[in-house]
Amino acid sequence: MKFVDEAYIDIAAGDGGNGCVSFRHEKYKEFGGPNGGDGGRGGHVFALADPNLNTLVDFRFSRRHEARRGEHGMGSDMFGAAGDDIVLKMPVGTIITDAETGEVLFELLKPGELITIAKGGDGGFGNMRFKSSINRAPRQKTPGWPGEKRHLKLELKVLADVGLLGLPNAGKSTLITAVSNARPRIADYPFTTLHPNLGVVRVGPEQSFVIADLPGLIEGASEGAGLGHQFLRHLQRTRLLLHIVDLAPFDGADPVAQAKAIAGELKKYDPALYDKPRWLVLNKLDMLSPEEREVRVKDFVKKFKHKGPVFQISALTHEGTQELIKAVYQHIKAQQVAEQPSEYVDPRFAGGDEA
Structure with a gap:
């Protein structure tokens, strides 16, 4: 539909x-x-x-x-x-x-x-x-x-705890498939995702959060370019943004420049959205050799100057995805506890800290 x-x-x-x-x-x-x-x-x-x-x-x-x-x-x-x-x-x-x-x-x-x-x-x-x-x-x-x-x-505006953003073909759909029950369409061409997909990530018994995969953004999205601009509003209710970066783009583009362009579009669209907690997720490490992987990660972190957490994963092989979702869950749980009165605990986060 x-x-x-x-x-x-x-x-x-x-x-x-x-x-x-x-x-x-x-x-x-x-x-x-x-x-x-x-x-x-x-x-x-x-x-x-x-x-x-x-x-x-x-x-x-x-x-x-x-x-x-x-x-x-x-x-x-x-x-x-x-x-x-x-x-x-x-x-x-x-x-x-x-x-x-x-x-x-x-x-x-x-x-x-x-x-x-x-x-x-x-x-x-x-x-x-x-x-x-x-x-x-x-x-x-x-x-x-x-x-x-x-x-x-x-x-x-979809109600999700975590929102995925990034360029088309950055691996957002592959990641949400790897960690949740969502099954979006995945293909090797841009703009495969045409509408938001929601998935429930199970971390442990009675421990879960909702993640949203949105159509990819391109430069100029805040002014209406591309497709993802139509769905930027859905990120406004999330507690955490995961910025998915393709560390091995097939066209040889500069991942740092691409990541900065997406961050700029967020700021133009809504400064409050730009100020939300945002973590970098460097994806497609399986496309690189161990030596090249280490060099590219260090180079990216140095040039992008990101202040928040940085994760290295391969959504295709699931490398690093478990560590990522556990860290995300702990962050959401801490935010939820801080926002609610002391006597209230959301049932999703009542299962303890251990997955």
């Missing part, structure tokens, strides 16, 4: 039903009094965070969503029935924004989270509501209130 991470929809909650003017008519009882019931409320529109969804593609083909209006009140003290609510299922990580003002209204961050995005109108009052000691035969009623109507922008 095509990955769609943005959509526009129109929603309308149901209008409330009108109140009723009615009087009781019984044999031998000429003045039975008012018995007009209230109208029913209009249906609400809800958004449900569904963990089984990973795209907004359904909303590309179905853009108008309306809840039913409430039924009108009737005589004999009968109130109108409430209109049926509708529930729109959306992927976890969806941001709901008012398309007119740009205001962020809601964020679906937890699986199963249910929020009201448009409230149905209240029903109108029937004439029995207006009965009093000085007005025994009221003929007043009120119409139902209109339901809320909104033009919304839906934007999906």
Whole structure:
């Protein structure tokens, strides 16, 4: 299925039903009094965070969503029935924004989270509501209130602990295949990955984290060049970025220049994203001899001047991948503990430090 991470929809909650003017008519009882019931409320529109969804593609083909209006009140003290609510299922990580003002209204961050995005109108009052000691035969009623109507922008930002970034063919898909349950398409040409792939990395019993493989970036991505720029937003919610570098590019390009170009694109797109913890992962060491490997690694580290951790791996042969994921897990665990209140521990990180 095509990955769609943005959509526009129109929603309308149901209008409330009108109140009723009615009087009781019984044999031998000429003045039975008012018995007009209230109208029913209009249906609400809800958004449900569904963990089984990973795209907004359904909303590309179905853009108008309306809840039913409430039924009108009737005589004999009968109130109108409430209109049926509708529930729109959306992927976890969806941001709901008012398309007119740009205001962020809601964020679906937890699986199963249910929020009201448009409230149905209240029903109108029937004439029995207006009965009093000085007005025994009221003929007043009120119409139902209109339901809320909104033009919304839906934007999906995947919820992952770790994001992979790098040039096309840097080995991101091979790495996520080696360490997780994700099975993206892998080929020996650029731009094989066309949409984000999520994988769960199992470090040990009840110890795991979520990793995201995004389409490769190229220079100029922050201005819209290439494909990866469409998905840079998905890195904004990650706790850690792994910058995958091809240490043995087949075209003979300079890995240092390529890595600096990607770092520059991050900074142009979002300085906060650039400031996130970012580790260097030097990949494709299996393509180099032991002597050449040592020389290239030292040369790269010296020229790139990276301040964070540097890992050497071969995603194809799995060399160094276990050490990498254990270090990543420990980093995420430390961040999670620091962010949560002291009495709270995420169940994923409750299994201890040992894998």
